[in-house]
Amino acid sequence: MSRPAGPGSAGGRGRPSVVVTRRLPAPVEEQLQREFDACLNSSDRPLTAAELQDALRSADALLPTVTDRITADVLAAEPLRARILANFGVGFNHIDVAAARARGLVVTNTPDVLTDDTADDAIMLMLMVARRGGEGERHVRSGAWTGWRPTHMLGTRVSGKTLGLIGLGRIGRAVARRARFGFDMRIVFHDPYPPPPAVLAELGAERKDSVEGVLREGDFVSIHSPATPETHHLIGAERLAVMKATAFLINTARGDIVDEAALVAALQAQRIAGAALDVYEREPQVTPALLTMENVVLLPHLGSATQETRVAMGMRALENLKAFFAGAAPRDRVA
Ligand code: DGY
Numbered sequence: 001m002s003r004p005a006g007p008g009s010a011g012g013r014g015r016p017s018v019v020v021t022r023r024l025p026a027p028v029e030e031q032l033q034r035e036f037d038a039c040l041n042s043s044d045r046p047l048t049a050a051e052l053q054d055a056l057r058s059a060d061a062l063l064p065t066v067t068d069r070i071t072a073d074v075l076a077a078e079p080l081r082a083r084i085l086a087n088f089g090v091g092f093n094h095i096d097v098a099a100a101r102a103r104g105l106v107v108t109n110t111p112d113v114l115t116d117d118t119a120d121d122a123i124m125l126m127l128m129v130a131r132r133g134g135e136g137e138r139h140v141r142s143g144a145w146t147g148w149r150p151t152h153m154l155g156t157r158v159s160g161k162t163l164g165l166i167g168l169g170r171i172g173r174a175v176a177r178r179a180r181f182g183f184d185m186r187i188v189f190h191d192p193y194p195p196p197p198a199v200l201a202e203l204g205a206e207r208k209d210s211v212e213g214v215l216r217e218g219d220f221v222s223i224h225s226p227a228t229p230e231t232h233h234l235i236g237a238e239r240l241a242v243m244k245a246t247a248f249l250i251n252t253a254r255g256d257i258v259d260e261a262a263l264v265a266a267l268q269a270q271r272i273a274g275a276a277l278d279v280y281e282r283e284p285q286v287t288p289a290l291l292t293m294e295n296v297v298l299l300p301h302l303g304s305a306t307q308e309t310r311v312a313m314g315m316r317a318l319e320n321l322k323a324f325f326a327g328a329a330p331r332d333r334v335a
Contacts, residue, residue, distance in 0.1 A: 016325045019055035020063045021047050024088065025307065028314025032063075035322060053077035060325070063317055065089055066301075067283075072099035080105075084324045086317045089304070090114055091254060093227035097335045107335035108320035111170065113312035114304035119174035121303045122222050122252045123182075125276035126163075128297045129248045130220070131155040135294045156219075156246070156273070158183050164218025165189040166211060166234070167253070172224035176203045190214045191225075211235075215242040220250060227254035235259065240266040248274045252303045255280040264289045267296065278303055 017037040020029070023044040032038040039059065041047070046067050047055065055062050056077040064070055065088045075096060084106040085095060092109050100107050128134055132155045139145055139153070163179045165172045168191040179185040180203055187205040194200065194207055208214045211234065215221055221243060225231045235249070236259040243249070249272060251258050260281045266272050267290075274295035280286050283301060290296050304313060320330040 016060040016321070017058070018061040018063055018086075018321060019059040021052070021055070021068050022065050022088075024063075024314045025311045027311050028318065031315065031318055035318065036061075049074050056080055056082045060084075061086060061321055063088060063321070064095070066091060066094050068094060070095040070100070072096045075099045075103050075105070084108065084321065084330075086321045086324075086330075088313055088317045091227060092334060093254060101335045105335075106324060106330065106333060108317070108324075108330045108332045109334050110313040110316040110320075111332060113316055114309045115170045115174050117306045117309045118171045118252055118303035119178055121278055121299070122171075122175045122224075122250055123178050125250045125252065125278060125297055125299065126179075126220050126222065126248070127158060129250070129274045129276035129295070130158045132294075134297045156248075158185070158220070160184050160186075161219035162186045162188060162217050164208075164214035164221040165191075165205075165224055166214060166221065166257075167191050167224035167226075168195055168205065169193075169224060169226075171252075172222075173199065173203065175222055175224065176205055180204055188214050188217050211239060212242050215239055215247075216244075218247055219244065220248050222250040223253045223257055225253055225257060227256055231257050233257070233259040233262075235263070237262040237265065241271060243272050245271060246273050248272065248276065250276045252278040255283060260287045260290075267293055 015037045018032060019039045020032060020041055022041055029040055052068060052074045057079060059082055061084045062082050063086045070085060080103055082105065085100060087095060087109045090109050090111045092107060095107060097107055132153050136153055163185045165176060168189045173195065176187045180187055187203055188208055189205050190208045190211050190213060234257050240262055263275060264287055267275060276297035278299045279301055286298060290298060320332050323330040
């Protein structure tokens with residue numbers, strides 16, 4: 001499709017227009033309004049596919065989040081005015097990147113700024129599931145607590161145990177650092193693209209040739225892979241069966257990396273000790289059986305949910321937009 005204006009330009013219409021699909025922290029919205037002709041979503045209601053298409057037809061840019069499904073059908077909008085999808089988030093599996101590229105759209109994300117908070121979230125989940133944090137909280141709040149006793153609500157020690165990491169990218173490494181230096185844990189990992197030897201040496205991380213190698217040894221297994229066709233249901237029934245019966249599964253990456261039905265079956269059969277999830281296959285739906293299990297910790301996709309990080313993510317998306325419309329290469333271009 002031919003484009004009326006050159007790379008990055010707003011087509012001679014003054015300030016570029018941007019549709020922002022969800023509410024963003026106030027400092028980000030204010031900055032967006034200063035720099036762009038920004039259409040904000042004050043109701044915070046997710047846009048429908050038709051509304052996303054309207055946005056692609058009417059604005060120079062879209063600033064979507066993980067809750068927007070930017071499919072090939074959505075991207076087929078005609079006539080297409082938008083030139084860039086500046087995603088708010090590091091993961092962009094909700095965007096059909098190939099279709100976006102085919103339509104000449106640039107896609108950017110927001111890496112780095114959420115690494116530490118997401119790693120903290122994984123560690124929080126590990127501690128909660130091992131030390132029965134969620135269950136204990138429910139116990140106190142329900143008025144069921146009758147007082148301290150030596151055998152009450154015993155959990156599993158974290159310190160000194162083995163942490164298995166599926167994926168040792170930015171977030172996996174930040175988790176490894178916390179686990180190694182904060183909890184004296186042994187780190188084993190599998191990653192088809194492992195970090196350089198110096199990084200592994202610093203973390204004392206042992207590489208395994210297969211996912212199974214990690215699952216066999218981990219007392220805790222934490223997932224830090226991107227969601228791709230290759231990692232869809234990476235952890236299914238067969239791999240869950242490889243885990244120790246005393247082990248816990250933690251997922252702060254993307255829900256569909258774990259086959260949620262297989263996880264429920266493994267938990268029901270006590271093939272693993274528990275699970276701690278921040279992400280789900282069909283967010284915001286959660287497989288009902290999980291809601292009934294005391295050995296499962298469930299959080300509502302909180303990985304990057306701090307004031308500091310959400311502002312930083314917004315500013316990073318904004319910087320990507322600014323660079324693009326200034327005719328420069330956006331720092332976080334993924335397509
Ligand atoms: C991310 O950045 O990928 C977070 O999960 C929010 O989408």
